[in-house]
Amino acid sequence: MKKPIYLDYSATTPVDPRVAKTLCSYLTVEDGLFGNAASRSHQYGWDAEEAVEKARKNVADLIGANPKEIVWTSGATESDNLAIKGVAQFYAKKGKHIITCKTEHKAVLDTCRHLEREGFEVTYLDPEQDGLVDLGKLEAAMRDDTILVSIMHVNNEIGVIQDVKAIGELCRSRKILFHSDAAQSAGKVPIDVEEMKIDLLSLSAHKIYGPKGMGALYVRRKPRVRLEAQMHGGGHERGMRSGTLATHQIVGMGEAFRLAREEMAAENERVRMLRDRMLEGLKDIEEVYINGDMEQRVPHNLNISFNFVEGESLMMALSELAVSSGSACTSASLEPSYVLRALGRSDELAHSSIRFSIGRFTTEADIDRAVELCHQKISKLRELSPLWDMYKEGIDLSTVQWSAH
């Protein structure tokens, strides 16, 4: 079988060959770089430690941080858990209120739900229809006992970019800590934790051409942010996260971040060109809706609802493309995307959404084939769709009494 065209870079990215090459040299006895970075009694350990610190600098450099502010984790999910639970537990005496948004990644939402069971109070802001958080609403939700605001930088499903600088300003002025999940923004949008006044920032390697199972949490030192560790043990990472460091993965993440810093500007231009090409190709299909703001958005993401076509059958029809309907973490379920529902999209449109995400190895030919397939398959599925018939007959579907099911 021919490999499908990969347009799901927001779910995961292939490891860049340059990253893979570096990473593989930290594994076997051949290269002699397999040591445990915590071993302080021999060269193997020191070599590993040196590689880890070099990678830490590469990661810090991409976000304008000091290497000492980077804590390695097993991925953005762990970073989110550490940031939110770590802050909540450390500052619980100061207050027990947290603010987040309904369109956050599950790693943030599920963690918040867990904290609610532990006696914290969480406000889940509704985003605007374009997917952006309204600053006025955020400010209105802030209370004297609010200890943390967690708002993601770029949304994984719709690619919209939140105004983290404004949110950071607001949080700082109210002396509330600000955490942002940047798993989807690092390497796509410039990040400067100083300028944006971000206190905690979650990062992932596998969304930016690094390996899976690797992430980091930026933890501000000035003014100092304190955390209750979630993984206790040998006291690695200055006590914030114990566990043997996965040197090869760290080196891989470092190299991926170094490449991103060097190539981001040019890559974004190319991706934008491809995105525009795709949009141009799809625009003459009737009843197509773009989910999320088109301006405040990374060029890598196009989330589109094809009205009157069901998402899963569309995915099946587009099996030549690797795309997703909703986010990868929930795509095995039958629920429509909670992100699109939070934007106020109707269930039909939410069910009919496809996320195309473009990346480093996408070509013009890939885009052209994707456009061609969309045209063919959507018209085929609409031929099959009773809803399309009704729409063509001029029936307003919202007035129809549907049978309970």
Place this chain on the structure above:
Amino acid sequence: MVYLDHNATTPLDERVLEAMLPYLRGRYGNPSSVYALGREARAALEQAREQVAELVSAHPSQVLFTSGGTEANNSALKGVARRAPQGRIAISEVEHASVQSPAAALARDGWQIDTLAVDGEGICHRETLQQALSEQTRMVSVMWANNETGVVQPVAELAEICREQGVIFHTDAVQAAGKLALDFPASGAHLMSLSAHKLYGPKGVGALILDKAVDLEPLLHGGGQERGRRGGTENLAAIVGFGRAAELAGIELAERRRHLLTLRERFEQHLAQALPEAVIFCRDAQRLPNTVYMALPGLEGQTLIMALDQQGIAVSSGSACGSDSSEPSAVLKAMGVESELALGAIRISLGKDNTERDIDTLCSVLVSQVKQLQSLAAATAW
């Protein structure tokens, strides 16, 4: 360079790397995605789960992948505690920091931690456990084999007592896996922690093996992976590597054991002749086949380790995680070893790829360095 610190970490087996490479390159799907690339990733994940299960005779559904041994231990202790009524947890005095620290964290939350003493050989006896158990004991954690001394604990006996009392039993088998035959169901343990990088797999991946009866609060929330017990995109390449490493460990277990025992015997015999004053800790206890924990009276371990490193031999003073500290080993202290002797401790942990030549190099370098340091010490004293 001769690497003799395999209890800290092992180099990745070339065959494991071969298995991992495709998942770093072409097969980069997210196991949660529904298209072919994602399904392929899912299949690889499940195959690895079977391979890891097989190493410890568990059922694949009992395998929960984690980011390593530390996370497995944290998940076990905190995961069980957070779903149980607050009470007491008993852990042995010689546990790894990744068991001791979460226990200490639970103590800050109001749990009572009981410490199970060990004897002069580092063994935690059933009587000790029986005395420590109370109505409020919810969980007991005793490691399968110690990372410093290599001493093997009577896990099945301890687990049996816990089962009788309806107490959850966890064992940190990070050092034992791949070196001893482990049978999870037969051991009677409810939970067991494993790590890949101690058995020639990659760093950054481990597993918690758990009995279905155990109610576990996830350590990582979000995404619903691992049946809701551990959120986060699976570290696929590493998991595949773990699977392959576990498979190889299972196949080669007897052969590796024989090889390690031969090498160790060669070393210990030579040591007895050349440096009869050397003390080998727990020599008469049941030990991991690869571990020699020893000291030379009057010689500081750190000094000797540095001298060996200068000569291209990598050993350590004990736990890699604690290798910053100049404190004597807590494990030796628990065994009642005098701190002066304990400060002399060095750990030599052999690996499957070490050769007789490595041992001979170690012997000759060790003897010459010891003699040199001893004469230096004598000169200074004089």
Place this chain on the structure above:
Amino acid sequence: MAYSDKVMDHYENPRNVGNFDKDESDVGTGMVGAPACGDVMRLQIKVNEQGVIEDACFKTYGCGSAIASSSLVTEWVKGKSLDEAGEIKNSQIAEELALPPVKIHCSVLAEDAIKAAIDDFKSKQKG
């Protein structure tokens, strides 16, 4: 999600896609499901004077299993009497198409669609 070959076949080559005039007296129309749930099936039957289903057609908005389930039942009901058609069970549909547990509701929907079409036809006869 892996689909069975039969689901794929019906999905790739759906049988009897189309519309009958729902106002005709020999046509029964059943529309079940809701867009909000992710599937809507419209099944139509054409019944002759002997009470035998002569023809059937469908349109479905839904996943591959929903499309396959409705396509399959249009084949099954043809040539059956109303009573016989009314006896088709979702379990038969699910078995024929080897539906996984999460897709059983598609076969339930198809069974409901047959029943709704039969009811619609019968209510027209009474009226």
